[in-house]
Every structure is written in C-alpha cells, then in structure tokens.
Amino acid sequence: MNRVYNEHHIPVLLNEVVENLIWKPDGVYVDCTVGEGGHTRAIAERVLPYGGRVIGIDVDSEVLQIAERNLLSYPNVQLFKFSYVELPVLLSLLQVHKVDGLLVDLGVSTYQLKAEGRGFSFNQDEPLDMRMNLESELTAYHVVNTYPEEKLADIIYNYGEENFSRKIARAIVQNRPIQTTRQLVEVIKMALPYKEVHNRKRHFATKTFQAIRIEVNKEIENISKFLEFAPDYLNPGGRLAIISFHSLEDRIVKHAFKNDKRLKPIGDFISPTTFEVAENPRARSAKLRLAERV
Numbered sequence: 001m002n003r004v005y006n007e008h009h010i011p012v013l014l015n016e017v018v019e020n021l022i023w024k025p026d027g028v029y030v031d032c033t034v035g036e037g038g039h040t041r042a043i044a045e046r047v048l049p050y051g052g053r054v055i056g057i058d059v060d061s062e063v064l065q066i067a068e069r070n071l072l073s074y075p076n077v078q079l080f081k082f083s084y085v086e087l088p089v090l091l092s093l094l095q096v097h098k099v100d101g102l103l104v105d106l107g108v109s110t111y112q113l114k115a116e117g118r119g120f121s122f123n124q125d126e127p128l129d130m131r132m133n134l135e136s137e138l139t140a141y142h143v144v145n146t147y148p149e150e151k152l153a154d155i156i157y158n159y160g161e162e163n164f165s166r167k168i169a170r171a172i173v174q175n176r177p178i179q180t181t182r183q184l185v186e187v188i189k190m191a192l193p194y195k196e197v198h199n200r201k202r203h204f205a206t207k208t209f210q211a212i213r214i215e216v217n218k219e220i221e222n223i224s225k226f227l228e229f230a231p232d233y234l235n236p237g238g239r240l241a242i243i244s245f246h247s248l249e250d251r252i253v254k255h256a257f258k259n260d261k262r263l264k265p266i267g268d269f270i271s272p273t274t275f276e277v278a279e280n281p282r283a284r285s286a287k288l289r290l291a292e293r294v
C-alpha cells in the first residue's frame with residue numbers, strides 16, 4: 001500500500017551503536033529492528049570492505065520497503081520480514097549458527113507515526129490500529145473497545161506511566177465504541193484535570209497512546225523473550241546492543257545484562273548528547289545498553 005509519507009526516520013545514537021557493536025569487521029551482524037534502515041546502513045558501510053554482512057529484520061512490511069530502497073547499494077545486507085522473537089527460526093533457515101552482534105532499537109519508527117492511516121498518532125484522525133505487523137490480529141480498536149476497565153487501567157499505568165490511568169480507563173469504557181484516534185484523544189481529555197490537558201511539555205494523550213501501542217505490539221513480552229535466547233546466538237565476544245525509550249523496557253534490559261551468566265555488561269548505559277537531542281527530540285529518552293557474550 002502506498003501511503004502519504006514525506007519524512008524520514010533519524011537513527012538514534014548512531015555513532016555510539018556503530019563504535020560499540022562492531023568489534024569484528026568481517027563478522028555477521030543482525031539489525032533486529034531495521035525500520036528505515038538507518039542503523040543497518042551504517043553497520044553495512046563499516047563492515048563492507050572487510051567482508052562483513054548484515055541480516056536485517058522488521059515486522060512491518062511497509063517500512064521494510066523503504067529500507068529496501070535505502071539499502072539497495074549494499075550487497076552485504078539481506079532483509080527479511082520477521083519478528084526478532086523468531087530470530088532462531090530465521091538463523092536456522094539461513095544456516096547461520098552464531099552471529100557477532102545483535103542490535104535492537106525499540107520503540108516506534110517515524111514512518112509508523114507519520115504515514116497516513118497507521119493509527120499511531122494523536123495528531124491525526126485515523127482508525128485505531130497501531131499494529132507494527134499489519135498481519136497480526138490485535139489492533140488498538142480491540143484493546144480500547146473490548147478490554148475490561150481494570151486491565152486497561154493497568155496497561156495505561158504500567159506501559160504509559162500515566163498517573164490518571166484509572167480515570168482514563170473509566171472514561172474509555174463509558175464512551176465505547178471509540179472508532180478513531182481523534183475520538184480517543186477527546187475521551188482522554190475529558191478524563192484529565194485542566195492542568196494536565198494544558199501541560200506544555202508533552203501532549204496529554206502521549207502516555208495513553210504509548211501504552212496502547214506497547215500492548216498492541218506485545219513490546220514488553222517480546223523484548224523479555226528475546227533476552228532469554230539472544231545470548232545463545234552470539235559468538236564469544238559477540239555484542240548485544242539495545243536502545244530503549246521507556247523505563248520499564250530499560251529495567252528489563254538492565255536486569256538481564258546484570259544477571260545473565262552468559263553476558264558481561266559493557267559500561268553503564270549511553271545517552272544521547274544534548275546536541276543529538278536538539279537535532280532529534282525523539283532521542284530524548286533513549287538509553288543504549290551494551291553487553292558482551294562471555
């Protein structure tokens with residue numbers, strides 16, 4: 001499907017990823033969340049002269065088409081529509097037993113937020129969708145219109161870190177059915193105190209939208225599952241790099257890196273510089289954590 005989209009995704013912590021992930025220039029690296037291919041391209045460029053290669057995967061077939069165009073001139077990149085949770089299956093199909101680096105850049109891509117009709121953004125009026133994988137069954141419509149009030153409240157609280165989660169969940173349930181992102185924004189607005197609605201730092205619907213997106217795409221379950229098997233697919237010395245944008249995700253990554261006997265954390269987390277945040281405000285809450293396979 002061709003959607004109107006006139007922007008492009010700026011990769012976060014790009015130099016920091018390349019400098020820390022690539023330790024073996026002729027190695028095999030997997031970008032588990034290709035998006036528009038910003039990180040994939042930088043890794044491919046660095047390892048190309050040495051015979052290194054990159055396997056790139058994403059669940060979003062539309063974003064992968066953009067990545068394909070952006071990466072046409074890199075013969076050492078192979079792209080696949082796959083979930084990183086199914087990485088073991090893909091590697092076995094490719095007859096690759098172990099790799100030298102795995103990158104996961106969590107969160108949402110600019111394409112998903114800005115292309116018309118994906119239903120991720122509170123700034124556009126669209127059907128409630130928010131699926132990264134357009135073939136999956138669960139949509140934001142389903143979450144908003146069928147989940148019990150208590151479950152919704154927990155999701156908005158845990159995944160959105162929204163203090164008014166109970167009020168918002170109640171307003172959602174009382175105003176069902178809610179068809180579009182604009183209608184959802186209006187319902188959230190009704191549930192919040194005036195001061196929150198007029199908060200200048202952040203749009204008042206940000207946290208609820210984030211929470212619903214995380215639920216629709218099973219983002220917390222996925223990263224937790226990935227961390228269980230990922231170290232087994234790294235060669236000794238191989239590196240795991242994870243960029244998160246959410247304190248819950250970061251806690252899961254930090255905990256896994258610290259307690260997993262197969263891994264040794266490399267330093268503390270890396271944050272973007274003030275220069276990067278000024279250039280790309282989306283980078284504001286990013287944290288890059290790195291670990292090495294022992």
Ligand SMILES: C[S@@+](CC[C@H](N)C(=O)[O-])C[C@H]1O[C@@H](n2cnc3c(N)ncnc32)[C@H](O)[C@@H]1O
Pocket residue numbers: 009010011012032033034035036037038039040057058059060063082083084085105106107108109110132217222
């Ligand atoms: C922040 S974007 C990545 C941006 C990319 N690093 C770039 O520089 O263009 C996150 C991407 O992860 C993808 N994604 C989310 N969950 C995934 C999963 N389970 N498996 C594979 N890709 C996933 C999304 O579709 C989205 O394109």
